[in-house]
Each structure stands twice: as C-alpha cells, then as structure tokens.
Amino acid sequence: MADVLGEADDDRPSGVKPDIFDTFLKYVDQYKKSYYNETKELHFRFNIFKENLVRIEKLNLHTNKSFAWYGINKFSDLTPEEFKASYLTDLKPYVGSLDDKNHITQVDKLHSLNIPQKLDWRNFKNQSYVSPVKNQNSCGGCWAFSTAELMESMYAIQKHVPPPHLSVQEIIDCSQYNSGCTGGDTCAAMQWMVDSHVSLVNDTKYPLTDTSDYCKLLPSPTTGVKVKNFTCQSYLDDEQDMLMLLSNGPLTVSVDATLWANYQGGIIQHHCGNTINHAVVIVGYDLTGDTPYYIVRNSWGPDFGINGYLHIKIGENICGIAGHVSTLYIV
Template identity: 55%
Template sequence: MRKQIYLLILFHFYLYFAFSEQISFVKESKVPRNSSSATYKKWNDITKDNVGKGKKLFENGAKMGPTKFSNFSFSEFKELYLNDLQPSVKLLNHTRVIPVHQLRKLKILQKLDWRTYLNYSIISPVKDQKKCGGCWAFSTVETVESMVAKTTGSSPPSLSVQQVIDCSSNNEGCQGGDTCTALKWMVNTKTPLVSDIHYPLTDESNFCKIEPNKTKGVQVKNYKCYRHVSEDKVLQLLQTGPLVAAVDATTWYNYQGGIIQYHCDAFINHAVQIVGYDLTGEVPFYIVRNSWGNDFGHEGYIYIKIGANVCGIASEISTVSV
C-alpha cells in the first residue's frame, strides 16, 4: 500500500511537470494561437497524443514529454528522421542479456567518456541533419573526426558531411544510406575528406564536387563493421575510440533525458556515434551522440542502457582508423 501511494505521488509530480512543459512548449512554438484554426487544432491534437505517449513510456527510466518534434505526427517524424538508414544487409532483432555484475568484471575502465577522457576532447560539436536523411554520413564523418583528433593529439577537425552525402557511391544522399557502405567507399576509393569550410553542408543531395586525385584532406586507412555483436565486445571496442552504431530511434522523438531502458526495439532505422559509457551506477549506460541538434536530449546526447541490446545498439558497430 505504501509503495502504491509513493508511485501515485511520483506520477502526480510527473503530470504537473509534463503539463508545465507543454504550456512552455506552446508559448515558444510558432504555430497559430487561434483555437479555431484548423492548423492549430491539428498541432494541438498531435502534441497531446505525443505527450500521452511520453507518459506511457515514463517507466522506461527515461523522461519523455514535449520536445521540438512534438508538433509532428509520428508518420511525419518517421518520414523525416527514420527513413535515412538503409543497412546493406538485414540486421536481425537479437537480444542477449548480460548481467551488470558480469559487465563490471571486464578488464576495462568502469567509466569512459571520450569528450573528457584525454586532456582535450576528441568529439566535435553536435551537428543537426535537419530534414536531410543523412544520419549514415553524419555518424561516420563524426567518428573520422574523433579518430583524427585522437591520432594527432589535437582538437577534432570539422570535416565535410556534405561531401559524403554527395559523393559516397551506392548510397542515396539525403534519401538514405548505410554506414558500412560509406566507410567502404572512403577506404576503397582513397577519397580524402575535405573540411566543412571547403565543402559546406547544404542539407540536400547534390552532385559530387570532389576530384579524388586532386584533393587534399583526411584519408580513412581502415574500418571494420561488426554485426550482431555482444555488448561486452562493444565496450572493449570503445577502449580504442568512439564507434559508429546503427540503432532503433523510433521512440526518441519524445525523449527529454534519463536512461532509456525499455520499450526501444531493434528495428534499425538511424545511425549515431557512441562516445562513451558508465558502468558505475545502478543502471549502466552508453553515452550516445545524435545528429538532431544540441536542443535534443542531453544537449544533443542520449543515454541507453547497457546489457540488453536496447534500441538495437549492438546490431551494427563500426570502428575507424585514420
């Protein structure tokens, strides 16, 4: 009985804060305020529905509620943000649960964050793919930037994501692509990645403006793609640097913070960069960098529980060497 009362109090607090945030979200939004407007009615219905879904997911350990995506219907959000990853092979939904005590016995650091681990950060600023379905290009380029910084002992360069969107063969630009295919293109063609200043982001697909043999930039020497790996392997790979990862981001549009622990499957539809992890708390988690801007989640990052392939985080992992 005492536990039920405690949970009821917690739920009431959650409703209060969710309602407060919804009011704030409405004030900041640029949608019409006229309650008789059809546009406003549609937006209000969608927002209420999304907030309701967020409440249902509150028990997954993460805080869900109004976000910058709340004025999209789920079908609109899916079309804009979840259709851009096209794996070159079918990735199976697999879950191998690894107990926390077993993870902590691994001969690795108990906590690692490549943003702060060295005396400088090897992680570049969070990017925003906007309406371009180029997560596959963002996550691979971000990891190349990180490995350049780690190898040279300097700050990460700002490399051209647009170059990869436009030039990577066997990918579809802003209509989607595959991280392993992009890395294979970088290595096999020996195409140097130029700076973002030289080839700036336009957030739309275009023809390739680079001549590989006449361009200077960063060359990727090697890469490895691992599919359906165990998470102890993922943690071991993180000891050498950040990783490219394919994930299921279906439930992320309501994410405000905390650690996602449940209700996140392995139907791969997005690509991200894993920059670290933490095994010291009650719930171990990965530190995952997204490409939806720094106003998403924890200043552009999301935390995902380690040990049960939550969000399909171990479905496809890639390492990069420069």
Template identity: 55%
Template structure:
C-alpha cells in the first residue's frame, strides 16, 4: 500500500513530466508557426486568389516546393552548358509571372528569325580587332554607368537605349557617363507604349527625329510606371542624339566590328535568364527576342569566346548586373537587332 509520501512523489514526477511535455509541444508549435510564417503572403499581394490565409499559405508553399524542383531540374539540364543556373532572386515567381513581368516589354520591329550561322572561333580571331574589349575598363575611365533596375516596368527598350547614349557621351567627352532620364523616354518616346513595351530602334528614331534632348535623371526621375510626358522639347536643354544605325540579323563578325566604336544596344531572348547565376550562356537560348540589353564588350581569348552584356535587372543579377553570352552562334538572338548611337559632343 502506497503512503501519502509515495503519492506526493508520483504527483511531483507527473507535474515534472507534464512540464517537459508542455515545453516540447510549445517548441513543436513554435517551429510549425515559424515555418508557416515563411510562406505567409502580405495582405493585398494575392487579391486575385482566395483571401484565406490558410489557402494563401498552401498556395505559396506548394508554388515554392514546385519551383525549387523546377529550378533544380533546369540546373541539372543546363549543368554542361557553361553557365551556372539555379535559384535566383526571381525564384519566388512562377515562370509565367516572370515572363509577364520581364519578358513582355519588348515590341521588336524585327520578325523572329533563328539565325543560326556559325562562325568558327578561328575565323573570328583573324579579324583585325583586339582579342579583348571591355568598355568598362578599355579607357582610363569607364564609359559604362552604374547598373540600373527596371523593376516591374516593361521599359527595357528605354533602359538599353539611354544607357548607350550615356556611354557615348562619356566616350565623346572623356568624362564619366551622365545619369540620364530613362523615365523621360518611357513617357515621351512616340510609337512606344511606356512600361507596356517598346522597340529600341523606334526609341532611337524618336530621339533623332524629334531632336528631343535627354535630361538628367535628377530633373526627370525614374518612377517605374508610365505617365504623360512632362518635357517640352523646345524648352529643354540636355543630351541630344545626332544619329543612330539599326541593324537587323547581322553576322557576329559585324557585331564585333561595331563594338570597336562603343557599346551597342541589342534585342535578345532572355527566357532562360530566369535561372542565371553566372558563367557563359552557350545553349538553350533561342532567337525569339523579348528583351533589350547593352553589349559592353567581348573576349575572344579563351576556349569559349563571349560577349559582355549589361542587363537592367539590378546589380544583384548575374555578375553584378552583367552576364556572358557565347559568340559565334547567335546565342539568345544576340545578333537579331543591333543599334549604334552617335551623340553631339
């Protein structure tokens, strides 16, 4: 028969065990809530879906799980193409969302054309040009302005053209590149659709034909959305584009020769850049252009020759905002639409 002392001891053990159990359950639920919070969606960001937090968490969790699997699959598929692919800052987007936000902003004047002419590296190296050219370092100063970020504005056509105007001003004057207004071009360039898309050749044509000077970003700052034009050409002082040339479906030896005069505007296929982390893109990139960039140089000295390409997705993309594309096979449609820019000194 148990004594009162024994019973008190049993209850003491039970209380202690319950305490441990409570602590264990508390930690389990705390960890569960922490994980759930990782998949919570801020209010208003999924207003087209069911507003239930539980359903939102379920959607985001499953999207994240599927997207991780998708990225890993692509990384394995592309592991031999020279470029490093995997999770990037775009990994929280489905591919459909990425395409809508970043690949629908170019309305090219060229028809899709899979120009697959291959130029052997040996032939390219016989061109009367340097083996390497990088306009970030070629002179005693850089003629390339800091990498910009178009965010959710579909204005790549404006970014790439303005960036190249900045570079050509720096080359002509010997000074650092100015910070010109991309927003002015987004709002004012006729025959384009602002953040809904445009064409690089039409943008340059507007700069030349309208004789509209480009003002500084400080005077006409970036808002990342389309608006009405706030500048009257006759009342504006700024940088004026003297001339431009737009080349369609050129050979890549021509692209390399054009680069001797300065950086180039280029229309490209950026579909596979969703996963780009670094290295040289060599395959799995077609010629159906949907994005615009600036080519700032090249390197023919290595086993795989490549262009140095500046993007407008921020400095946290690729190599500090830049990427490399193989030369010789029109990878990513790099030779589909190329433009040169001439400015008044």
C-alpha cells in the first residue's frame, strides 16, 4: 500500500478532487483490498466508491436523529449488483416476495402488551444467550447461519447454559432440502433437522470452510443439538405477537436487505422493499423510545453495522421482517 500512497499524485484520475481519491486510498489500505497494486482495478473500484458516496448521501437525507444512517464500510467498493450477487442471492424461501400492501401494527398495541419494555437475549438477567456474530463471507449461506444461530440460542435458553458454537458447515453440506452455498431456506433447514433427527455438532468438530462440500456427518455423534419441532409463520399486521414470541427466545426472519450494504447505525425505517433475499435473527427489542425497534443479528461479521447488528422499526413490516418468522424447540 505504501507504493500506491506514494504514487497518489501520479495515479490520481484526472478531474478528481485530491481529498476524495486520498480517502479512497485510505479505505483500500484500511480494508486490505487485494487490488491495491493494480492500477486499472484500483481506478475501476474508485469510480464505484464515488457512486456509493453519492448513494450514501441520498440515503442520509433526513433530519430525524433516530433514522438509520449510512456510511463507508467494507462493501463501499461494490456495485449494487455485485453486493446482491455476493450476499443476497442465497435465500430461496418458500415465498420469494410479499404483497405491496402496507401492513401496520398500531403502536398502542405494542405498548399495551404485558411484556418488558426492553428485551435483549445478549444480556438477559446478566447472561448472554447469543453467540458471537459470525461472517458468512463468500458462502451464500445466510439461511444456514441463521438456523444454527437460532439453535444455539434456543439450546442455551432451554438448557440454562451458555450458547454452544454449532456447526454451520454441517447444515450447509448436509441439509438435503437446500443447496449449500448457492442457496437455501431456513424453514427447509429446520424441517431437515426434524425429519433426519440429525445432531448438529460443535463447529470444532465440523468447521466452517465457506464452500459447499460433501456431507461428513458422524455416524452416531455422542454430542450435539437436535431440533424437536419448529414454526414458520407470518405475522403481518400482528407484530405484537412477534414481540410476545420473542419473550421465549430469538426468532429467525427473512428480509429484504437490498439497501443494507452501507448501514452504520440508527433505526431502519425506510429504504426497504419486500423482495425477500436474506435471513437474520432477531435477538430482542426496545419499546422505550419514540420509535420502537427490533435488535437484529446479521451474518456479515462484527465489523458491519452496530458490531454486526442492526435496528429495525417495529410495527410496519419494515424490510418484510414480519412475513417469514421462525422459532424452534430443542429435544
């Protein structure tokens, strides 16, 4: 990177403000981009970076401090098409999209519930029932990550123990109703767990490889976690029931994450459609402020968003979050 930085004056594209190109060079260095010594690719990525800066500026055109804000992150050198191809083509739900109707759950219904005004399974009665944030990297396996993460939390809650670190790779390789790193569905993965009576082992016994491979299930594992049963439901217009369900543990949901690429923080209240293309886990909620929100765990690493998490407004099916909701129960 020193060579590129040292040659910045010579390599800078004509007509570009020095501060923008220098910002990009610092970005390339910070995120250790592989093209830092490839001038042609560097300039190609720089043009994409500039377009993303414009897109970020438009997304931030609001005055409400609680709204989500967007900024430069590890995805800022990708086109929307590249981002979608790498991170949003891996979910193949039973229903690929939702209707265009507005689905509203009145806020007074949320506040009238006989539940705590805040709940966070990362810190519930001084114990965490949520494992560290994972990173799916180049594997299109959000469906497998969210399924394993839900199993970890529900096992911890139901057995009153810290969450185990379960093998996502076992689900990717062995779930017969899905397609490994090229796509799958959370409900199909849970159905496979129930039908096959398979034990999901610790990830040290079946480590993540970020690729699809042949199934290497142990014949009769002495340890592991099994799914007894599960639910896959829609809570459109009934998000108060989702909050009630969250009192039992986290939920896996399918969402539209098309414009999440440059999310930094705040509460997502706009900039979402209803094309379902990603699976995440809701680990809690907060009803105390003017804008109630879900606490959502992602699988793009802890360097994304709020230490790997997002906040999404409750009550308006934002990002299609209430359309495909799952929970499960451990044997």
